Amino acid sequence: MNCHDAREQFSALIDDALAADERAALDAHLATCADCRRELQRFRDTVALMGGAAPVRAPAGFVDRVLEAARPVPWHRRLLHAVFLPWPIKLPMEAAAIVLVSVGVAMVYRGSPELQQSARQEPTAALARRAVGEIPSEPRTLEPKAPESAPRVLYGTRDYAEREQAVRELEKAKEAARAREVDKGQEPGSLADKKQTETPAMAQSAPPPASGRLESGAAGSKAPAPSRDAELYKADVRQDRQAPVVGKLESSVPPTDRQRSEAKDVRPNVAQPAEKRADPLRAQRPASAPPSIASSAFAPPDVSGQLMVTNREHAIRGLKELVANVGGVETYRLDTSDGPIIEIAVRREKYGELNSGLAKLGRWQPNQEPSTPPSTIRVVVRITG
Amino acid sequence: MEGPTGDDASLVQRLRHGDPRAFEDLVIAHQHRVFGVALRMLGNRAEAEDLAQEVFLRVHRAIGEFRGEAKLSTWLYAIASRLCLNRLTSGERRIAQHGDEALARVASAAHGPAEEAERSELETALHRAIGELTEDRRIVVVLRDLEGLSYEEIAEALELELGTVRSRLHRARMDLREKLERFLP
Numbered sequence: 326m327n328c329h330d331a332r333e334q335f336s337a338l339i340d341d342a343l344a345a346d347e348r349a350a351l352d353a354h355l356a357t358c359a360d361c362r363r364e365l366q367r368f369r370d371t372v373a374l375m376g377g378a379a380p381v382r383a384p385a386g387f388v389d390r391v392l393e394a395a396r397p398v399p400w401h402r403r404l405l406h407a408v409f410l411p412w413p414i415k416l417p418m419e420a421a422a423i424v425l426v427s428v429g430v431a432m433v434y435r436g437s438p439e440l441q442q443s444a445r446q447e448p449t450a451a452l453a454r455r456a457v458g459e460i461p462s463e464p465r466t467l468e469p470k471a472p473e474s475a476p477r478v479l480y481g482t483r484d485y486a487e488r489e490q491a492v493r494e495l496e497k498a499k500e501a502a503r504a505r506e507v508d509k510g511q512e513p514g515s516l517a518d519k520k521q522t523e524t525p526a527m528a529q530s531a532p533p534p535a536s537g538r539l540e541s542g543a544a545g546s547k548a549p550a551p552s553r554d555a556e557l558y559k560a561d562v563r564q565d566r567q568a569p570v571v572g573k574l575e576s577s578v579p580p581t582d583r584q585r586s587e588a589k590d591v592r593p594n595v596a597q598p599a600e601k602r603a604d605p606l607r608a609q610r611p612a613s614a615p616p617s618i619a620s621s622a623f624a625p626p627d628v629s630g631q632l633m634v635t636n637r638e639h640a641i642r643g644l645k646e647l648v649a650n651v652g653g654v655e656t657y658r659l660d661t662s663d664g665p666i667i668e669i670a671v672r673r674e675k676y677g678e679l680n681s682g683l684a685k686l687g688r689w690q691p692n693q694e695p696s697t698p699p700s701t702i703r704v705v706v707r708i709t710g
Numbered sequence: 711m712e713g714p715t716g717d718d719a720s721l722v723q724r725l726r727h728g729d730p731r732a733f734e735d736l737v738i739a740h741q742h743r744v745f746g747v748a749l750r751m752l753g754n755r756a757e758a759e760d761l762a763q764e765v766f767l768r769v770h771r772a773i774g775e776f777r778g779e780a781k782l783s784t785w786l787y788a789i790a791s792r793l794c795l796n797r798l799t800s801g802e803r804r805i806a807q808h809g810d811e812a813l814a815r816v817a818s819a820a821h822g823p824a825e826e827a828e829r830s831e832l833e834t835a836l837h838r839a840i841g842e843l844t845e846d847r848r849i850v851v852v853l854r855d856l857e858g859l860s861y862e863e864i865a866e867a868l869e870l871e872l873g874t875v876r877s878r879l880h881r882a883r884m885d886l887r888e889k890l891e892r893f894l895p
Contacts, residue, residue: 336880340854342861370894371887375855378836381746384759388737391763395733395770646800650757 326354331361335368626668627698628676629705634687637664640708644669647682651675656703664708676702718782725773737766740783743857744790750852751794753841761797765790780866787859788867791849798845832893839889847882854879 331354337343338351355362434440634640644667648655653671671679676698683689687710721739724732744765748758768789769776776785840848840856853859853867865875887894 333880336883337876340861340879342876367894368883368887371883371890372855374832374836374890374893375840375851375886378856379833381742381749383741383745383762384755387741387745387759387762388734390759391737391741391766392734394763395767643800646797652756 326350328354328358328361331355331358332364332368335365338365339369339372626703626705628691628702630683630689630691630707632683632687632689632706632708632710634708634710637708637710640686640710641665641667643686644683644706644708647679647686651679651682653679664710666705666707669704669706670701671704673698673700673702676704679704719778722773722776722778722782733766733770736769736782740786741766743783744786747787747790747849747852747857748794750837750840750856751791751798751845751849757797761793762790764793768793781863784859784863784867787853787857787863788869791853791867795845795849835890835893839886842889843882843885847878847885850875850878851882851886855883 331351334343334347334351338348343351355365632640632644645655648669648671651671652675653669655667656670657666657668659666669679680689680691683706687708691704721732721736725736741762745758745762748761748765749755752758752761765786769786776782780788840851843851849868850864853864854861859867861872861875861879864870864879865872868875870878
């Protein structure tokens with residue numbers, strides 16, 4: 326017996342699992358080999374260290390939870406457990422709460438004329454100041470927000486390329502609209518024409534509420550620069566005011582309707598999430614697309630990308646496990662004929678793990694990654710292949 | 711380990727007859743060992759609890775399949791081991807990729823916050839070293855050196871040949887011996 330063979334049997338020796346002849350041969354070798362004796366001692370010490378490990382105890386309440394889960398009709402409980410107990414659900418629930426509150430505020434507001442009356446005062450003053458150039462007009466200040474709202478509206482589109490294309494088109498349309506508006510703003514009395522040239526992109530600007538804006542606008546039109554702002558602003562205000570009333574931006578509102586709608590303030594629209602304002606874009610979604618879930622209605626994903634796989638089913642299963650393993654949660658899912666689109670919310674510190682896990686599932690190509698990731702990262706994965 | 715395992719037969723009998731207390735007794739008696747295996751293997755308390763619960767639910771559903779040839783605890787270890795290994799391999803999930811964080815969690819998982827402060831460097835190193843073993847070696851060394859199963863019980867639980875158990879255990883211990891070198895006297 327050489328040293329290598331002898332050392333291969335150390336485990337069995339320690340556990341007294343050697344046959345008699347094996348034991349005799351090993352003992353004979355050890356008697357003549359000091360190195361192996363020393364090595365055997367270290368081996369024994371190692372195993373002894375293991376024996377000193379602190380025992381593990383199940384967490385408190387474990388028995389109760391198991392008994393609860395094993396009850397005769399536990400499926401809905403287990404489902405709830407699976408869906409709601411992991412912490413990441415906080416995100417969608419918070420988002421859902423925001424939506425509920427927003428809708429509630431809008432409904433209460435629209436149902437309360439006195440609230441609308443009181444809300445009229447402030448915007449009048451704001452517009453008056455804007456007309457004399459004290460504060461910048463809304464369309465400009467809100468401009469940077471538009472690209473952000475675009476992806477979330479197009480979230481349900483079938484393809485990311487399509488989506489990106491749509492975002493680009495939206496940008497172009499907005500540029501064009503802005504240019505047109507600027508031109509028109511310099512020609513007094515073009516309000517009626519403007520109505521036709523307004524594009525959906527105009528709706529991206531948030532609505533500064535105003536009544537008495539016509540007076541301010543008229544007054545401002547005497548001076549060229551403020552006039553342009555006021556006109557721009559006016560066009561937006563009208564556009565936005567129509568949205569909550571008729572639900573569609575492109576529909577032409579008869580004068581009577583418009584007057585009625587002017588009586589209402591645009592505030593309700595402020596409370597509406599972006600999807601309300603971008604109604605025309607909804608037409609681009611497939612009919613089967615479910616309504617955006619709460620989380621995706623509020624912001625574009627932090628990371629999105631394509632996962633090319635050979636076996637889609639396998640990848641979906643793998644992704645599900647991966648999400649569970651990194652303590653994330655699937656917040657949205659859209660099944661298309663080209664493959665599912667899945668949104669995942671995951672803690673920032675787990676993102677690296679998720680990323681490497683995705684790379685193992687297939688060819689993972691994230692096409693955007695946040696430079697300063699939020700504490701909860703939302704990742705949209707499109708599985709193809 | 712703790713818990714009454716000597717009267718497996720009567721417990722199994724009661725389970726089969728649908729005695730509502732029997733299942734509770736089973737969970738109480740075996741919770742720590744099942745959870746222990748899951749935690750050592752997965753390195754994450756939440757995941758370990760989830761898996762341990764799954765083990766007991768399976769036992770609850772399939773008690774009729776238990777033939778009583780092996781010890782009840784061996785059967786539980788078998789289910790727990792299989793579920794752990796499935797979970798570790800099927801989802802491309804490997805403990806090594808969890809890095810130090812998960813391994814530290816394994817190390818701290820066995821203790822309360824107060825004890826954690828006093829935990830020795832050795833304990834941390836030990837758990838880390840176990841966490842770094844490959845899954846097939848880790849399960850064998852966990853069952854043998856932490857849970858105290860015999861070679862035969864391990865072979866039965868993992869459905870392996872005795873020789874395979876022996877060689878994997880030996881490899882695992884050799885790995886550990888290298889990793890724990892500086893703690894050896």
